[in-house]
Amino acid sequence: MLTVTDITVSIQGTTVLKDASLSVAAGQTCGLIGRNGAGKTTLMRAIMGALPFTGQGIFFRDHDLAEAKAHNRAEFGIGYLPEDRRLVPHFTVEENIMVPLWAAKSEDRARVKWVYDLMPEIGRFADRRAMTLSGGQQKLVALARSLVAGHQLLLLDEPFEGVAPALAQRLMEVVADLKSENLSVLVSDSDYTHSKRLVDKVYTIERGQVTIAPHSKAA
Numbered sequence: 001m002l003t004v005t006d007i008t009v010s011i012q013g014t015t016v017l018k019d020a021s022l023s024v025a026a027g028q029t030c031g032l033i034g035r036n037g038a039g040k041t042t043l044m045r046a047i048m049g050a051l052p053f054t055g056q057g058i059f060f061r062d063h064d065l066a067e068a069k070a071h072n073r074a075e076f077g078i079g080y081l082p083e084d085r086r087l088v089p090h091f092t093v094e095e096n097i098m099v100p101l102w103a104a105k106s107e108d109r110a111r112v113k114w115v116y117d118l119m120p121e122i123g124r125f126a127d128r129r130a131m132t133l134s135g136g137q138q139k140l141v142a143l144a145r146s147l148v149a150g151h152q153l154l155l156l157d158e159p160f161e162g163v164a165p166a167l168a169q170r171l172m173e174v175v176a177d178l179k180s181e182n183l184s185v186l187v188s189d190s191d192y193t194h195s196k197r198l199v200d201k202v203y204t205i206e207r208g209q210v211t212i213a214p215h216s217k218a219a
């Protein structure tokens with residue numbers, strides 16, 4: 001499904017990701033665990049087309065992502081929850097979660113309804129402007145937005161970071177519920193506490209180098 005092979009990313013002359021490889025199979029949830037500054041966000045942003053990379057490449061199903069425009073990710077069914085949420089503050093919650101559909105020129109209301117069914121709390125504040133929500137609520141909205149686009153693959157960048165325990169629990173429940181949807185998920189975390197209950201396979205990342213963790217349930 002997603003294959004990253006030997007990619008290197010340099011930012012301002014510094015190599016921040018070095019020959020990184022990983023793969024996420026259909027229906028699999030993979031963890032990417034590493035400390036702050038290890039390169040998790042850099043890898044996610046490279047997959048999303050927001051950072052140039054060198055190396056063999058990033059492939060998603062039949063698509064060579066180096067050849068695709070960043071906005072094609074939504075068309076391919078890839079959803080992304082950035083670490084810093086990146087909601088449009090003056091848009092309503094519903095407008096925010098519609099953004100990937102607009103990018104993909106899709107009117108898939110059924111997908112939006114599916115997200116509201118999965119996360120009923122989102123429907124309850126659908127008309128509120130994003131800037132009026134707490135940080136934790138904004139994370140839920142950003143997760144909902146990633147789900148609207150991500151009917152094949154979800155990239156979740158530190159979804160539990162800086163979130164109160166009850167909300168982290170709720171985020172975990174939503175991600176765990178996706179197991180029955182055959183979605184592929186790559187979830188990054190600075191430690192293994194939250195993600196260990198979710199993942200089928202674990203990669204660790206340290207100073208830009210990715211390795212498969214020995215305690216992975218499946219390789």
Ligand SMILES: Nc1ncnc2c1ncn2[C@@H]1O[C@H](COP(=O)(O)OP(=O)(O)OP(=O)(O)O)[C@@H](O)[C@H]1O
Nearest residue numbers: 011012016034035036037038039040041042043083
């Ligand atoms: N725009 C940038 N300019 C300079 N250096 C950068 C930039 N973006 C990232 N880096 C550097 O690249 C390295 C990896 O950063 P990255 O954000 O990918 O780490 P991370 O594992 O996601 O950690 P964090 O949880 O702190 O975001 C860090 O050393 C960081 O300082």
